[in-house]
Amino acid sequence: MILEETVPTELVIRGAHVLDPSSGLDGVTDVRISSGMISEIGEGLRGTREIDADGLHLFPGFVDVHAHWRTPGREDEETIETGSAAAAAGGFTGVVMMPNTDPIVDRPVVVSGLVRRVERESRVRARVSAALHVGLAGERLTEMRLLKEAGAFCVSDDGLGTASAGVLRNGMLYARSAGLPVILHCEDHTLATGVVHDGVAASLAGLPGSPASAEDAATATALILAAETGAKVHITHVSTALSAALVGFFKDRADVTSDTTPHHLTLTDDLVSTLDGLYRVNPPLRPDDDRDGVEVALRDGVLDFVATDHAPHASEEKELPMEEAAPGFLGHETAFAALYTDLVLGGRLSLARLVETMSCAPGRWVGEGGTLRVGEPADLTLVDLSEEWAVDLGAMISRSSNSPYWGRTLTGRIVSTIVGGELVHDRTGAGFGVRA
Numbered sequence: 001m002i003l004e005e006t007v008p009t010e011l012v013i014r015g016a017h018v019l020d021p022s023s024g025l026d027g028v029t030d031v032r033i034s035s036g037m038i039s040e041i042g043e044g045l046r047g048t049r050e051i052d053a054d055g056l057h058l059f060p061g062f063v064d065v066h067a068h069w070r071t072p073g074r075e076d077e078e079t080i081e082t083g084s085a086a087a088a089a090g091g092f093t094g095v096v097m098m099p100n101t102d103p104i105v106d107r108p109v110v111v112s113g114l115v116r117r118v119e120r121e122s123r124v125r126a127r128v129s130a131a132l133h134v135g136l137a138g139e140r141l142t143e144m145r146l147l148k149e150a151g152a153f154c155v156s157d158d159g160l161g162t163a164s165a166g167v168l169r170n171g172m173l174y175a176r177s178a179g180l181p182v183i184l185h186c187e188d189h190t191l192a193t194g195v196v197h198d199g200v201a202a203s204l205a206g207l208p209g210s211p212a213s214a215e216d217a218a219t220a221t222a223l224i225l226a227a228e229t230g231a232k233v234h235i236t237h238v239s240t241a242l243s244a245a246l247v248g249f250f251k252d253r254a255d256v257t258s259d260t261t262p263h264h265l266t267l268t269d270d271l272v273s274t275l276d277g278l279y280r281v282n283p284p285l286r287p288d289d290d291r292d293g294v295e296v297a298l299r300d301g302v303l304d305f306v307a308t309d310h311a312p313h314a315s316e317e318k319e320l321p322m323e324e325a326a327p328g329f330l331g332h333e334t335a336f337a338a339l340y341t342d343l344v345l346g347g348r349l350s351l352a353r354l355v356e357t358m359s360c361a362p363g364r365w366v367g368e369g370g371t372l373r374v375g376e377p378a379d380l381t382l383v384d385l386s387e388e389w390a391v392d393l394g395a396m397i398s399r400s401s402n403s404p405y406w407g408r409t410l411t412g413r414i415v416s417t418i419v420g421g422e423l424v425h426d427r428t429g430a431g432f433g434v435r436a
């Protein structure tokens with residue numbers, strides 16, 4: 001993480017509405033940060049450097065366990081610098097980077113190189129995941145013990161499902177013995193032969209669809225194997241009502257957690273009628289029934305948290321017909337606002353549950369952050385819940401611009417993001433009341 005030499009050792013955030021379900025805080029108070037840690041919470045705090053946060057909300061920093069920063073290999077789409085700046089602009093203080101890069105993160109030397117680059121180039125706490133299988137090919141397992149020694153935080157073949165249940169089972173057993181969690185993208189490629197969800201919208205648009213069973217069958221297999229092997233398994237981007245229900249069934253039977261994405265919670269497959277490759281994503285946007293089922297599962301705690309699957313793509317990979325476009329959306333910069341606008345203001349999710357699913361629960365999963373308590377690292381997000389802003393593709397901080405929310409006006413904007421006491425994103429400006 002970049003640490004400026006001029007970082008002051010103390011900062012007092014005054015008068016914010018502090019909301020943190022993990023510590024039970026929910027009210028206006030002051031927070032003192034000293035030497036990168038939260039040192040005092042209470043009223044009437046003063047400091048040599050202050051942020052006047054009257055009217056703003058202060059949350060534990062958001063944590064995103066699913067991000068593609070395209071480094072190494074596609075730095076034209078995203079770098080550690082731009083990816084982490086986009087994350088910070090979205091209020092994220094921690095991120096897990098996915099290993100489907102070029103070269104693929106399947107050897108210790110690639111892991112250790114990335115870990116060193118993250119230390120130099122990332123504004124936020126970034127963790128490196130390594131591949132579960134060599135070349136993501138679903139055949140030969142990676143040397144997980146050595147990958148862990150090199151600094152890998154978890155293993156994943158994200159972007160692809162695992163073709164063979166036997167191979168996946170061996171992978172879980174090895175990951176368990178190596179002490180690494182497994183993040184699984186559940187997709188059966190013998191069923192997922194289309195480019196959008198196989199439903200009414202696909203039929204009307206004349207596009208080849210992949211049935212929901214492509215995700216559901218792979219999710220069921222993964223959960224059964226997780227229960228049997230005892231591996232620590234995280235199912236990412238759950239997008240169907242049935243997969244969410246399956247996760248619920250296995251919650252007490254396996255060491256399993258799960259997430260869904262902002263786009264699967266806020267968008268549906270009627271967007272495929274545009275035939276615009278921008279809206280291609282994996283798993284695909286689903287019909288309303290699935291979106292509803294996933295939302296209820298997140299609200300009820302069956303699904304543990306939100307992860308963005310931030311997937312930058314060059315415009316020449318997205319400005320194409322649906323069949324030819326690369327799947328994936330930008331996620332970091334719009335995640336909170338999209339969910340706040342549609343779910344919280346829509347009366348479907350409480351603000352406290354949104355903070356729990358963006359901060360506390362993923363923070364617990366990575367073992368750092370996601371809580372606002374004295375003695376914890378000062379990883380914080382300051383938000384203006386009243387600010388409306390238009391998603392302008394020309395103004396994205398990411399190096400790419402493939403946001404499915406383009407042109408929409410969202411409510412709720414990140415004002416500042418603080419990592420270890422340092423302002424890594426700051427829209428307050430000097431006029432806002434930062435006193436040096």
Ligand SMILES: [Zn+2]
Binds near residue numbers: 160185237283
């Ligand atoms: Zn994926």
